[in-house]
Amino acid sequence: MTHPKSFLDRIGQNSVAASAVEFALLAPLFFALLFGAIQIGIYMQNYNALRSLAADASRFAAVEYQKNHPMSSTALEDNILSFGTKAPYFLNESRLEVHLTEVTPSTVSGAREFTLDLSYNLPSIAGGIAIDAFEITLSRPVFVLKV
Template sequence: MVSSPRRHFPQGIRGRVSLPECVNAFLINLRLHYDYLLYGSLSRRMATMSNIQSKLSIIRHKLWKLQEESGTSAVEFALLSPLFILLLLGMVAYGIYFGAANSIQQIAADAARTAIAGLNQSERQTLVASFVTNNASGYPFVDASKLTYQANDSTADGSQFVVSIQYDARNLPIWNLFPGLAMPGTTIKRQSTIRIGGI
């Protein structure tokens, strides 16, 4: 750092100086202040530039590390994304299949409950047919045109009525996955049994 200039005054007899000496002393002090302002400002500028360069070096180092980490992340994503996408699509496809299977079971149960009002097997079959025709399309993941059903009195116990439903599930998206994966059957079969005439 440049120290503050000391003022220069000529020493005369009894503190008196002539006019030329005063002018000369003024010019010398002016030059000292000019040098101080020039070199002091320059040193401050150099210190500021050094500080800026240090900070830029730190920023460049951080950016380099960030680019390196970004490249590593991109490679990892490229390697793992196919497996992740396959897993995600498999979860969605199997979820739709299980949802359809649950809907088929619910249709069979609701149709069996509807058949209670029938007085004989023929009336119960008519009630089941009407229920399936009018309501099956309202269940999730179910295409009513692909449903088949049987509604009969139980051969093992005449006091029970059995509703069996089969659903062709080949239109579900689960079959579009890789063929090497384990797949359920293409036909979903569910049945529901209800007692005739109460307990």
């Protein structure tokens, strides 16, 4: 007389079922690592874009002032914001904040000194997970000739 095999015995002998169970156990970990690596790549790209934008904005302000085209702080902020949304930066305008404040007195004689403050709220690809938004902030001095 043969005894009927239990359900667990049948699954243990079926390699397809065992593979499905192993995948079900390991898939969440694998996908979490994959999405985490992608998220870190996005964060690094945004950080590098913000740093490059700050350097290019400082250069732009200095050149415009040297050409005797002084701009107001608001006009410079608008230009910097428009630069950040285009190539090569491709930052999202709704996440980017630009503030330019004049420092008086300037630490360099014969020059006006500004402080450029940039902040960017990093996007998250894990929409269903309740992770607080990360923000990158960057501050840089900008020196231009007095006009």
